[in-house]
Amino acid sequence: MSDVRLTIDGKEVTASRGMTLLDAAQSVGIAIPTLCHHPQLEPYGGCRICTVEAEQGGVTRLVASCIYQVAPGLVVRTRTEKVNRIRKVLLEEMLAHAPESEILLNLAQDYAADKDRFEKEPSFCIHCGLCVRYCAELKQKHAVGFIDRGAQREIHFIPEIAGQECWDCKECFPLCPTSALQAAYVLTEALLTPAKKPSCCS
Amino acid sequence: MCRICSAETLEKTRQEIRLRSDPSTPCIAVCAGAGCLASGAAEVIAAFEVELESRGLTAAITTRGTGCPGFCERGPIVVIHPQEICYLQVKPADVAEIVATTLVDKQLVERLLYVDPATGSKITREADIPFYKNQQRNILGANSRIDSKSLDDYLAIDGYAALAKALLQMSPDQVLEEIKRSNLRGRGGGGFPVWRKWAESRNAADPTRYVIVNADEGDPGAFMDRALIEGNPHSILEGLIIGAYAVGAHQGFIYVRQEYPLAVENVNLAIRQAEKSGLLGNDILGSGFDFRVQVHKGAGAFVCGESSALMTALEGRAGEPRPKYIHTAVKGVWDKPSVLNNVETWANVPLIIHQSADWFAQFGTAGCKGTKIFSLVGKITNTGLVEVPMGVSLRQIVEQIGGGIPAGKRFKAVQTGGPSGGCIPASQLDLKVDFDELTKAGSMMGSGGMIVMDEDTCMVDIARYFLNFLQDESCGKCTPCREGIRQMLKVLNDITTGKGHEGDIELLEDLAATTIGASLCALGKSAPNPVLSTLKYFRHEYEEHIKNKNCPAYACKSLLAFNIDADKCKACGTCRRSCPAAAISGAKQQVHVVDQQKCTRCGTCFSVCPSAFGAVQRLSGAAAASVSATMTLAPEETG
Numbered sequence: 001m002s003d004v005r006l007t008i009d010g011k012e013v014t015a016s017r018g019m020t021l022l023d024a025a026q027s028v029g030i031a032i033p034t035l036c037h038h039p040q041l042e043p044y045g046g047c048r049i050c051t052v053e054a055e056q057g058g059v060t061r062l063v064a065s066c067i068y069q070v071a072p073g074l075v076v077r078t079r080t081e082k083v084n085r086i087r088k089v090l091l092e093e094m095l096a097h098a099p100e101s102e103i104l105l106n107l108a109q110d111y112a113a114d115k116d117r118f119e120k121e122p123s124f125c126i127h128c129g130l131c132v133r134y135c136a137e138l139k140q141k142h143a144v145g146f147i148d149r150g151a152q153r154e155i156h157f158i159p160e161i162a163g164q165e166c167w168d169c170k171e172c173f174p175l176c177p178t179s180a181l182q183a184a185y186v187l188t189e190a191l192l193t194p195a196k197k198p199s200c201c202s
Numbered sequence: 203m204c205r206i207c208s209a210e211t212l213e214k215t216r217q218e219i220r221l222r223s224d225p226s227t228p229c230i231a232v233c234a235g236a237g238c239l240a241s242g243a244a245e246v247i248a249a250f251e252v253e254l255e256s257r258g259l260t261a262a263i264t265t266r267g268t269g270c271p272g273f274c275e276r277g278p279i280v281v282i283h284p285q286e287i288c289y290l291q292v293k294p295a296d297v298a299e300i301v302a303t304t305l306v307d308k309q310l311v312e313r314l315l316y317v318d319p320a321t322g323s324k325i326t327r328e329a330d331i332p333f334y335k336n337q338q339r340n341i342l343g344a345n346s347r348i349d350s351k352s353l354d355d356y357l358a359i360d361g362y363a364a365l366a367k368a369l370l371q372m373s374p375d376q377v378l379e380e381i382k383r384s385n386l387r388g389r390g391g392g393g394f395p396v397w398r399k400w401a402e403s404r405n406a407a408d409p410t411r412y413v414i415v416n417a418d419e420g421d422p423g424a425f426m427d428r429a430l431i432e433g434n435p436h437s438i439l440e441g442l443i444i445g446a447y448a449v450g451a452h453q454g455f456i457y458v459r460q461e462y463p464l465a466v467e468n469v470n471l472a473i474r475q476a477e478k479s480g481l482l483g484n485d486i487l488g489s490g491f492d493f494r495v496q497v498h499k500g501a502g503a504f505v506c507g508e509s510s511a512l513m514t515a516l517e518g519r520a521g522e523p524r525p526k527y528i529h530t531a532v533k534g535v536w537d538k539p540s541v542l543n544n545v546e547t548w549a550n551v552p553l554i555i556h557q558s559a560d561w562f563a564q565f566g567t568a569g570c571k572g573t574k575i576f577s578l579v580g581k582i583t584n585t586g587l588v589e590v591p592m593g594v595s596l597r598q599i600v601e602q603i604g605g606g607i608p609a610g611k612r613f614k615a616v617q618t619g620g621p622s623g624g625c626i627p628a629s630q631l632d633l634k635v636d637f638d639e640l641t642k643a644g645s646m647m648g649s650g651g652m653i654v655m656d657e658d659t660c661m662v663d664i665a666r667y668f669l670n671f672l673q674d675e676s677c678g679k680c681t682p683c684r685e686g687i688r689q690m691l692k693v694l695n696d697i698t699t700g701k702g703h704e705g706d707i708e709l710l711e712d713l714a715a716t717t718i719g720a721s722l723c724a725l726g727k728s729a730p731n732p733v734l735s736t737l738k739y740f741r742h743e744y745e746e747h748i749k750n751k752n753c754p755a756y757a758c759k760s761l762l763a764f765n766i767d768a769d770k771c772k773a774c775g776t777c778r779r780s781c782p783a784a785a786i787s788g789a790k791q792q793v794h795v796v797d798q799q800k801c802t803r804c805g806t807c808f809s810v811c812p813s814a815f816g817a818v819q820r821l822s823g824a825a826a827a828s829v830s831a832t833m834t835l836a837p838e839e840t841g
């Protein structure tokens with residue numbers, strides 16, 4: 001693996017080709033917040049909380065550091081005013097759904113995010129996709145997926161698969177950044193619904 | 203047809219076809235595009251066939267279903283060749299008269315001709331109608347000259363000559379160089395230089411490469427890609443094969459939205475015809491070059507037109523955008539180098555190769571060459587597809603081609619670029635339309651949608667309308683797009699219903715900055731455009747809504763009231779009888795009154811009150827609020 005030299009927050013960093021900005025930053029002790037990132041899963045780039053500024057050839061772009069790969073001469077800034085502002089608004093948007101999430105509340109302090117800025121719509125899910133991807137990529141069960149799109153997008157357990165697989169596994173519960181109860185709740189609901197079916201169909 | 207296996211057999215076939223068809227033979231060309239079919243073109247074609255048959259004229263006069271010329275609003279359109287007499291809104295009942303009068307007696311059926319609204323005079327030839335006359339129909343022009351289901355017709359108009367030239371006389375590098383010289387830029391929205399994408403793929407290490415046609419066209423109201431692929435499918439195929447040759451691809455995909463069944467049918471037919479004739483498959487035209495094409499029906503959302511989402515869908519997975527810090531030209535479908543271009547982009551390729559880059563570059567501006575097709579709709583006299591050279595002013599499009607705003611209303615703005623485009627105000631009507639100028643003005647070219655708005659359109663409501671569309675069409679994967687649109691839409695809903703607050707504009711700007719800065723794909727990055735461009739040019743309308751609960755365009759119903767002026771009301775009863783909500787009370791010689799609680803603010807009374815009286819007042823802001831307030835108090839006082 002050839003080495004790539006870049007700058008992160010003024011520090012000279014030597015990284016290996018193919019590494020993400022997030023990994024390169026962590027290797028020199030620079031912390032970047034993440035929510036949808038999981039070292040064992042494919043990079044996803046959904047939550048965007050890891051957004052940083054990356055400058056190359058005089059052009060500065062905002063990129064998701066959990067996906068963007070190191071490049072020679074890249075100048076990365078992880079805490080500019082713009083980045084802070086974006087993270088603040090993203091946190092405020094997510095806190096409208098998961099006002100009790102400890103991870104979100106801790107980050108809200110770092111970024112002076114107002115947890116009450118937006119009207120609450122407690123659905124608890126922030127769509128990080130950790131449960132969905134963990135189940136698909138590592139367990140290869142596909143018991144939980146996303147349904148619908150846009151503002152209607154939700155996680156959803158597939159009753160036929162969940163009924164077989166989930167009770168003995170539940171490995172996705174602790175991954176949830178908002179509350180493990182969320183996954184449990186949706187799962188229970190999914191499993192209870194089909195049980196009602198026969199009585200109404202017969 | 204015999205197999206076309208070389209440049210010579212291609213030319214020989216072409217000559218034979220031309221000899222068979224005498225251009226002076228009368229021909230009835232009926233548009234058989236989706237728009238005209240919806241207004242009854244198939245019945246019109248059938249009626250012509252029956253009529254010609256019964257008069258024994260089938261040998262002397264031919265009938266042809268052509269591609270869409272773009273004037274769908276006046277369809278079904280019938281053009282009688284060789285004189286090019288154009289009849290509009292033709293019904294099966296008109297057919298006997300057309301045959302008797304025009305084809306037999308050589309007279310015009312005056313009542314079916316186009317009437318110029320400016321002069322009141324009738325126009326006979328299609329090309330003289332102002333809607334067409336002021337266009338430059340390099341690409342669309344062929345649509346009405348051919349039967350969209352006939353390879354022979356395409357060959358007759360020099361079809362596949364560019365392919366023969368590219369495969370047999372040019373190296374892939376020379377093709378690439380010619381496209382580079384033409385400076386062709388992608389017509390699907392971004393205006394990315396075509397040659398650069400092709401070169402990137404060509405230079406990619408992986409030898410398995412793909413070329414793809416993006417015919418997803420999810421932009422509501424736009425139908426230029428549909429018209430091209432339906433009306434002239436071989437031209438898209440020809441462009442695609444040339445591109446494949448330049449890039450070194452042997453497999454192509456055409457991604458067509460499922461809602462376009464006729465496009466799917468016609469392009470599949472064209473592929474079969476090309477395969478049978480030797481224009482697709484192995485050793486095309488004896489050049490040694492192999493290429494195959496598959497049609498993929500897209501059942502997805504607006505976002506499936508985005509390049510990475512489209513490629514994910516081609517792989518058979520859910521069409522969701524992927525981060526693409528590595529260009530899809532290098533790592534696309536199944537991680538192979540994949541060149542994706544828009545339908546209209548591909549349609550330009552054969553023209554450039556056949557007629558040269560210099561020919562192409564004579565149209566357009568310094569940075570944007572060639573023509574662009576726009577879909578002109580909204581509050582405008584002539585709606586339809588409009589092809590003009592890049593750099594034509596908005597004014598020319600709106601006034602000369604579009605024929606201006608109907609009903610004596612004032613032009614207010616034109617929205618360009620599709621749902622995530624922007625609005626351009628009257629003060630910028632002289633803007634030269636190309637990729638760069640539209641972006642500078644805070645809008646974008648997008649796929650070429652153009653919605654004209656008159657004085658009755660509220661710009662805040664327009665922003666709300668587009669954000670509402672985008673809220674459903676975002677894939678929902680990333681936070682700034684999904685949540686940013688949700689929150690912006692909430693603010694816009696509040697503003698348009700009288701619940702706006704001080705600080706809402708700043709809140710919109712804050713949300714927009716995050717959505718643009720942090721979104722994963724271009725849908726999110728451009729989603730705030732409708733808000734930001736209307737804020738840029740119509741900020742005072744936002745302020746009026748927020749501060750004074752006033753909609754200056756009288757469009758936001760929650761901010762309106764209708765009231766009958768007691769001094770002007772002549773008790774004619776027209777409004778009372780017309781009100782769909784039965785909200786108006788009154789009798790003969792008794793002043794009429796609107797019950798504000800029953801009133802749905804539809805505005806019927808306002809439009810039906812005889813203008814000589816002008817007794818119905820349309821109010822917004824404080825005046826509306828006070829009318830509503832007094833009226834709701836009234837029962838209490840009397841009761």
Ligand SMILES: Cc1cc2nc3c(=O)[nH]c(=O)nc-3n(C[C@H](O)[C@H](O)[C@H](O)COP(=O)(O)O)c2cc1C
Pocket residue numbers: 387388389390391392393394416417418419420421504505506507508509510542543544545547649723724725
């Ligand atoms: C949300 C979204 C929707 C899009 N829809 C289309 C579409 O329907 N048709 C199209 O050609 N390009 C569409 N695009 C642009 C494509 O991503 C891509 O840039 C284009 O097909 C490339 O072709 P071109 O270079 O010839 O324009 C869309 C982009 C976005 C972000």
Ligand code: SF4
Pocket residue numbers: 505523675676677678679680681683684721722723724725726727
């Ligand atoms: S920007 Fe919108 S459409 Fe694009 S990936 Fe994010 S949520 Fe999906």
Ligand code: FES
Pocket residue numbers: 033034035036037044045046047048049050051064065066067
């Ligand atoms: S951690 Fe990078 S996008 Fe979520």
